Amino acid sequence: MFRNQYDHDVSVWSPQGRIHQIEYAMEAVKQGSAAVALKNKDFSVIVALKRAPSELSSYQEKLIPIDSHIGMAITGLTADGFLLAKSMRRECADNRWAYGEPLPISRLLNKISLKMQIPTQQYGRRPFGVGMLIAGYDDQGPHVYYLCPSSNSYDCRSFAVGSRSQSARTYLERHLDQFPNSSLDELIAHGLKALKGCLPAETELTGKNCALAVVGKGRDFTILKEEDIEPYLAGLATSVPSEVSDHSAEPQPVAPAYVTSTQLYNWRFTTDELANQRQECNAAARKRLAPVTKANADASQGGVSNAEAEPLLLTAEDELIIVKRYILIMKELFHKFEEPKLPPDVFGFAATYFKRFYLNNSVMDYFPREMMLTALYLACKAADFPLGLQTFTSHIPRNRERYSDFIVNSELFLMEKLQYDLWIHTPYRPLCGLIVDLVAYQNALRERRGQKPVEDAASLVATLKAEGYEIIHTWFQTDLCLTHPPSQFALAVLLELGRTRPELEVEAFVRDEVCGCAPLKSDEPCGDSSRGEENQPSVQSGEPTPQQQWSNLSEKMEHIQAMIAEFEFLEDLSQTGEEEAVLLQCRNPLYDPLSEEYAAAKERANKLMSFIE
Incomplete structure (x- = not known):
């Protein structure tokens, strides 16, 4: 540090x-x-x-x-x-x-x-x-x-x-x-x-x-x-x-840039891998901080030691709740940037950095408030929307000077913990493309049926984008950015938008146009046996048929929908849970800028540096 x-x-x-x-x-x-x-x-x-x-x-x-x-x-x-x-x-x-x-x-x-x-x-x-x-x-x-x-x-x-x-x-x-x-x-x-x-x-x-x-x-x-x-x-x-x-x-199932990216090779996990990694990180932190927490508890009781008392520490589930809460806080801070207004990719970068960091680090060691601000500031640079530190901290309600110093001191530390894999493929751009294609599909479908085209298509696209981006912001509380490609993330959001607007026929659009079961340019349905053999996918080539693509994609979308339905989203910042109170008691004092241990460690570092100077 x-x-x-x-x-x-x-x-x-x-x-x-x-x-x-x-x-x-x-x-x-x-x-x-x-x-x-x-x-x-x-x-x-x-x-x-x-x-x-x-x-x-x-x-x-x-x-x-x-x-x-x-x-x-x-x-x-x-x-x-x-x-x-x-x-x-x-x-x-x-x-x-x-x-x-x-x-x-x-x-x-x-x-x-x-x-x-x-x-x-x-x-x-x-x-x-x-x-x-x-x-x-x-x-x-x-x-x-x-x-x-x-x-x-x-x-x-x-x-x-x-x-x-x-x-x-x-x-x-x-x-x-x-x-x-x-x-x-x-x-x-x-x-x-x-x-x-x-x-x-x-x-x-x-x-x-x-x-x-x-x-x-x-x-x-x-x-x-x-x-x-x-x-x-x-x-x-x-x-x-x-x-x-x-x-x-x-046609490419995933964007070529994502296929060759570090996001796929270094930061893609299964649900079990995420759970095991978080458990191991939490167990290591508990083992390291148990003596310190117990000593602080004994000191608060006048030096009377209770050997049977368990030290008050967070579990892996508690840490995950705290991370979710600070993703919500990050979202609120993100929306406060009006001049200049931050592009949506900045939030996607920052939220992904934040979740990646706490895969291998504990909130008991590194307090999430400071790391959340550092992640958002770094995301502005990585997403090609750099802000001056003074401009950035002007949107923080209080303690701006202290947070400014912390961001300067911890930015490179965060980059190192992220293995310098800073470019993130977010779901915002895929969602935008899907929405534009959906509206074009609706216009073509209405024209074929002899109906009027969609009224004010540009306004509809803007409305769907705004609602979709807000859903993406909220869903970053989940682990979708670590378990699924951004294209599937975006497609799940599009289907979520379609559930509130059945007249858009989103599921039919995904089946017929995205998967190619019955594209508008072809009059033949997916299962029509009259199609020539030259149009049939080659079995020897191993390429799935449109119907197989739709079946596989449906399973993935149902899995995402089930995960979203079971997930407990945080929406209210006014209420703080017990986890926050426990975190304040078990925070590692060595990384707390206001603690005596931090001041002593910094003084030792300054003495060592004096020999170099």
Whole structure:
């Protein structure tokens, strides 16, 4: 909890062997606007997003030409990027003056890496907080390099860096084998499609917020103008090879980004696994805190010890109730953010962080109020909606200074406990897509029946989204975010909305359109034997039929519905249970900022740090 004692200088190593100043610089790169670089046999292409601090200001330039054969995109601290670009230009100019030829790209990377390493070796300096995607062409062919704040350089076939870049990297990995044989136009289209995945759902990729540069065989490093980029954006859907379009059009049961995510591989559990993990965590905490709690109880009774008395500690079920209560408190705090209004993904990120943290940690060790605030603050950053600490704490009713200090001291601690798996696939976006498809399905169905279309479809979509998002907020008290994919979470919410609006025929929509039993584009019902053999799913391929998909999905939805029906949701914050009173008595004093034990531990840490200073 004293990690801030080891991050005041770049030459200080933490007890875990880490240099936090460099990690801060790398975090600045992750928060920067996204950039993508890729190459084929003859060309290298860089595409980058440009940000504007406000609507009245111009976009910041992200692409920097270095020499005729090399250029780069920067993400992170732009001032550091321009400073390093100046040094790179000087190195290239010196080489041309001395040898009369362009500086090889690998040698330039070696020189600039040494320059970036110098601040990491001297007291009183900070590392460069910028990541650079470098594209160039020399005698060895086209190159793509990534240079990170730790001064390490990586030779890549393609790479993406910056905010929301995970989706771009997923796209690049899926199509990596197609890049070498792509034409220049196809390569640019691939780069733009990868970059498009880094944008929020409501933002479009345009010539104003996008920068594009090309370098390669017989072509100097050139940054394209806005009017030159527009044709590529206009033909984005048809500019990639046909086999790529066919592959991307195949129905996927789960979003590809989720299939390759840490959320699936590291944070997906069964109900039994969750129960066992919570029991083990609670048992370890009870064993650790029993002597401390008993000593405090004896001291409160005037030093009279009662050997038969059991120490007052929380059970695993009590801890789960407290976690549910603070999810509800987080929801109330989330709704207090009016200026600015937080996007729904922020709550999904924060609630998931909170539940993940208390899978392996006890509320008796780390008080949930402070961790709830830290999770919400971290979620704002991870969901690409960063808020200043002062702006964030201004929405806290009281003790703002104390909570501000705690958030600063515990943010990296929370990230470490989450294994730095910060990107969350939430059910909000899938639900939005399902609602739009549902309304379109209703209009098509009414048209087929000769009825009028849905009145004020936009208003209906907005109403369903608002109600659905509120249901999702409430259902985060359950373990759905840990046991089911976000798509199934969203589908269960849609079916819940359909129970209050039977006229929308949600179940028929899911069966016929989502599962494909009787889509409107086909007049044949699911079980019609007149369908040709060519339209029947291949038994040998192992692909389930639409009816099998509907049957499997129905079982999962019924399981979720039963779990929701049995779950005891908390709705009233005015009443506090016995668990809260017990928590105040058995809280670990070592992690309580107001306790004497915490003050003593902090004083010992300060004394140890005095030797370093």
